[in-house]
Amino acid sequence: MRTIAVVNQKGGCGKTITSINLSAFLAREQRRVLLVDMDPQGHATLGLLTDAVHPSRTMYEVFVEEPGEQLTTLRDVIRTVRENLDVAPADILLSGVPEALAGQIGREDILSDAFASLSDDYDYVIVDCPPNVGLLTFNALKACSEAIVPVDPSFFALHGIGKLLETFDVLAKETGHQIAVRALVTLYSGRTAFAKAVADDIRHHLYGRHFDTVIRYSVKLAEAASHGVPIAHYSKYCVGFEDYQALAVEVLQQEAAMSSNEYVAIEGNAIPESAEAYCAEPSAPEVTSRGVMFTIEARHAAQVQLMGDFNDWNLDGSEMEPVDGIWTKVVNLPPGRYRYRYIVDGRWQSDPLNGAVEPSPYGGLDSILVVEEQLAG
Ligand SMILES: Nc1ncnc2c1ncn2[C@@H]1O[C@H](COP(=O)(O)OP(=O)(O)OP(=O)(O)O)[C@@H](O)[C@H]1O
Ligand SMILES: [Mg+2]
Structure with a gap:
């Protein structure tokens, strides 16, 4: 059959x-x-x-x-x-x-x-x-x-x-x-x-x-x-x-x-904890049951990284995963307020789909993410 x-x-x-x-x-x-x-x-x-x-x-x-x-x-x-x-x-x-x-x-x-x-x-x-x-x-x-x-x-x-x-x-x-x-x-x-x-x-x-x-x-x-x-x-x-x-x-x-x-x-x-996490549309970061999902569209990029104060702006483990030009990464974040940026083929940029930005002490703009208490985890 x-x-x-x-x-x-x-x-x-x-x-x-x-x-x-x-x-x-x-x-x-x-x-x-x-x-x-x-x-x-x-x-x-x-x-x-x-x-x-x-x-x-x-x-x-x-x-x-x-x-x-x-x-x-x-x-x-x-x-x-x-x-x-x-x-x-x-x-x-x-x-x-x-x-x-x-x-x-x-x-x-x-x-x-x-x-x-x-x-x-x-x-x-x-x-x-x-x-x-x-x-x-x-x-x-x-x-x-x-x-x-x-x-x-x-x-x-x-x-x-x-x-x-x-x-x-x-x-x-x-x-x-x-x-x-x-x-x-x-x-x-x-x-x-x-x-x-x-x-x-x-x-x-x-x-x-x-x-x-x-x-x-x-x-x-x-x-x-x-x-x-x-x-x-x-x-x-x-x-x-x-x-x-x-x-x-x-x-x-x-x-x-x-x-x-x-x-x-x-x-x-197991059923995937959050089916939505596997169906990423590019968007501002979203809280899923696996953690906060970051997505950015960069169709022709060879490498995209995610850095923020949550990983001490560290390059280690910052790589995002691509699927057809949409890069994603899920990060487990406790409730709080975070700054982050993407690095697309070595070029720093703020999140194009997140309107919340603040000037960075080092120049340019950092994107701002607030993880609410009731949504976290
Ligand atoms: N090859 C085709 N030529 C013309 N019309 C089509 C063709 N294939 C599907 N349709 C029409 O397009 C519409 C969507 O098709 P269908 O219902 O098969 O899609 P579906 O993927 O099952 O939709 P859903 O996700 O809502 O279940 C229907 O009105 C169907 O009659
Ligand atoms: Mg159908």
Whole structure:
């Protein structure tokens, strides 16, 4: 059984359309497919089940046991869509799962345990993830051995994918599970030079960890989803049909060609203390549960350092880590008022995204950070 999470914390990049249409084309190729909807928006559910078969039992029940009720298994919620294609539906209730399971041991393994019970019922399980990196996505990543990352060639695409790959790396350090990650360019409009350049960049950046198939912009895809039908059963004569069919062929070809060097190790059990820490946007320093996170964008820099009175303006251990031009460093700081500066390729500068500055005794401006008592730690 191949288990594939369709994941990207960025919204609207084609996760759900990819989940639905890849599932449908794999089913047409006589593979037994289950699509698991892990997004409280329930779009994959809506895109496959029409109102007439409104789901009564959903993924929420697989995660949260109602008092006095029998335990719900994944099998109990699965609905048949058509030959070879089933769906495990979700709705807005699923958004209550993280709160309902707060502090519960093993809460990140619920989906993976549920998959174990499916044993040989399916050839493919495709998981449509929500647009964030929380407990639901973490469950999906731990339950799956592969991930497809849809990327729409927008201005922020590369930044987003860098952050996501960093998330995989962080998970790799904290868990004991292997996952193969591949990016898929979606919503591609070859007419603009910009989209072409971004798609080229993605190929270049990901060193082969991407699909050759590119999903072009196709109005029919959205239209089909709004009718609760995959493109495979809606219109043969559109690029959406061609592209998702080609994606399914590529996925099938990988059955034989999976190589170990494409895997990112995921070890252990812990949910990242602060998922937000792995999704850094450049900003003024932010307090996270791991400490204060400093971020600065410096796309062409070879080295960026962070210095401040908290490290006695010392160069030792001051290096920041880059992901796609966004440099970050987390520092554990007790409540207090601090001065700091970045050193970008040897040049001192104050934080461009922090308006709080004061003249430095040594010239120039120092950035000012105040860590409040109630937020610290
Ligand atoms: N190739 C495409 N051509 C045209 N429209 C598309 C294409 N792919 C997706 N869309 C449309 O773009 C919108 C976003 O797609 P989709 O819902 O698949 O993204 P998503 O990543 O699942 O979003 P979310 O993060 O909210 O779950 C939808 O309206 C969808 O119908
Ligand atoms: Mg979606």
